[in-house]
Amino acid sequence: MRTRIEVPAESRFGPDNLPYGVFAPAGKDFRVGVRYGDQVIDLAATLDAPVFAAPELNAFLAKGPDRWREVRERVRELVDGEIDADAVYPLADVALRLPVRIGDYVDFYASIEHATNLGRMFRPDGDPLLPNWRYLPVGYHGRAGTVVVSGTDVVRPRGQRRTDSGTPDFGPALRLDIEAELGYVIGRGSELGVPVDIDEFADRVFGVALINDWSARDIQAWEYQPLGPFLGKSFATSMSPWITPLAALEAARIPLPDQSPAPLPYLRGAQHWGLDIDLTVVWNGQSVAYPPYARMYWSPAQMLAHLTANGASTRTGDLYASGTISGPASYERGSFIELSWGGSQPVRVNDQERTFLEDGDEVTITATAPGPRSARIGLGEVTGRIRPAR
Incomplete structure (x- = not known):
């Protein structure tokens, strides 16, 4: 099934924001997601990219600014259209953790x-x-x-x-x-x-x-x-x-x-x-x-x-x-x-x-x-x- 995420125009977490975090739906492992409104989008599922199946952002961040821009543009396209419903979770229903492994x-x-x-x-x-x-x-x-x-x-x-x-x-x-x-x-x-x-x-x-x-x-x-x-x-x-x-x-x-x-x-x-x-x-x-x-x-x-x-x-x-x-x-x-x-x-x-x-x-x-x-x-x-x- 496909779904369109409806976000109010006044939302602080609309298509111009799209912050990254690490989340876990009930009964599943932690992975990388993007917040859109009051929903979390599973990037490993929507982009078919194993780097986002990790419990931290480090591997993705190490790719550098060209890859950061590419993924952001792709996510913008996703939220403008329909997304696999199984890859979208209510924010209230997921656990969150530190998004990165901090060395210093x-x-x-x-x-x-x-x-x-x-x-x-x-x-x-x-x-x-x-x-x-x-x-x-x-x-x-x-x-x-x-x-x-x-x-x-x-x-x-x-x-x-x-x-x-x-x-x-x-x-x-x-x-x-x-x-x-x-x-x-x-x-x-x-x-x-x-x-x-x-x-x-x-x-x-x-x-x-x-x-x-x-x-x-x-x-x-x-x-x-x-x-x-x-x-x-x-x-x-x-x-x-x-x-x-x-x-x-x-x-x-x-x-x-x-x-x-x-x-x-x-x-x-x-x-x-x-x-x-x-x-x-x-x-x-x-x-x-x-x-x-x-x-x-x-x-x-x-x-x-x-x-x-x-x-x-x-x-x-x-x-x-x-x-x-x-x-x-x-x-x-x-x-x-x-x-x-x-x-x-x-x-x-x-x-x-x-x-x-x-x-x-x-x-x-x-x-x-x-x-x-x-x-x-x-x-x-x-x-x-x-x-x-x-």
């Missing part, structure tokens, strides 16, 4: 508003930005093994915390936080010893996914000097199950905000890779923040060029993320440490005054971007619920 994970610190806010909190008598911040995309290597798919519960971490006496104690994090971020998935890897040119970005990166990089601020504050984030970040990073191809974001591309001083030559590109993406942070069912990605100081192309500038290689499936996305207005801050200004200005969440996350809290991050026509496209949401420390 890097987190950046690319929002000038976020960096300035934290600098003002932590160094009130000094310059909020450290001397290197405007010269390079600051980042650190995260823990790929604790990147989890959206919907996975997050166990409150335990660690050392500074006390009023100046010596630490050990226990559950008391200042548990979120970081609303955008992640970039490497498609075609790069060779060890060979930096990636800034204008190779779209030939190397397949697409984007929403990220929540959970943060234990009290653990982080005690441990981060002199080598940076460690246990306060590595316990969990949530990732959307849907990767939106860069090709779906052409209408969202914009110039970066002014960069002063001018970046060094290896960070100057001929292409615009600012992105006009609007995020929403929902805390226990209430929207509390609206971070604007258009305000990001460093572009993902600059991040990739800097990540590989020393000759570090990348591999298919590697993930790097933007760092917290924040804007100049108080309601545009993408972390709760900023929203509550270090816990001094509680946030109204439903009928409670809140600062940091409590056990049982659930946070969902969504985002939309301009599409090529009047309708906006949506990025797959990322959500997680806090469970008590073990």
Whole structure:
């Protein structure tokens, strides 16, 4: 039997989007699919391509940009017509998993508003930005093994915390936080010893996914000097199950905000890779923040060029993320440490005054971007619920 998938014109997941994920219908193995409206299309069945019968996207992503374009065009043709009904599944009836096997994970610190806010909190008598911040995309290597798919519960971490006496104690994090971020998935890897040119970005990166990089601020504050984030970040990073191809974001591309001083030559590109993406942070069912990605100081192309500038290689499936996305207005801050200004200005969440996350809290991050026509496209949401420390 053949079927035509009817998708409302206002759907965020229409023919201009077509994000990729890995799904399993009841009683069947995981395989690659494309989301169209509230349905998932089995690509192995519709395209008769064994590469999509795998439980991850890596083999397909390694094929490179020519193959990415070819498959996207074919899927566009499919959704414009009739599809084998046995290859279409309701989204509500399938299980989802991490769409890629992640070998390495890097987190950046690319929002000038976020960096300035934290600098003002932590160094009130000094310059909020450290001397290197405007010269390079600051980042650190995260823990790929604790990147989890959206919907996975997050166990409150335990660690050392500074006390009023100046010596630490050990226990559950008391200042548990979120970081609303955008992640970039490497498609075609790069060779060890060979930096990636800034204008190779779209030939190397397949697409984007929403990220929540959970943060234990009290653990982080005690441990981060002199080598940076460690246990306060590595316990969990949530990732959307849907990767939106860069090709779906052409209408969202914009110039970066002014960069002063001018970046060094290896960070100057001929292409615009600012992105006009609007995020929403929902805390226990209430929207509390609206971070604007258009305000990001460093572009993902600059991040990739800097990540590989020393000759570090990348591999298919590697993930790097933007760092917290924040804007100049108080309601545009993408972390709760900023929203509550270090816990001094509680946030109204439903009928409670809140600062940091409590056990049982659930946070969902969504985002939309301009599409090529009047309708906006949506990025797959990322959500997680806090469970008590073990």
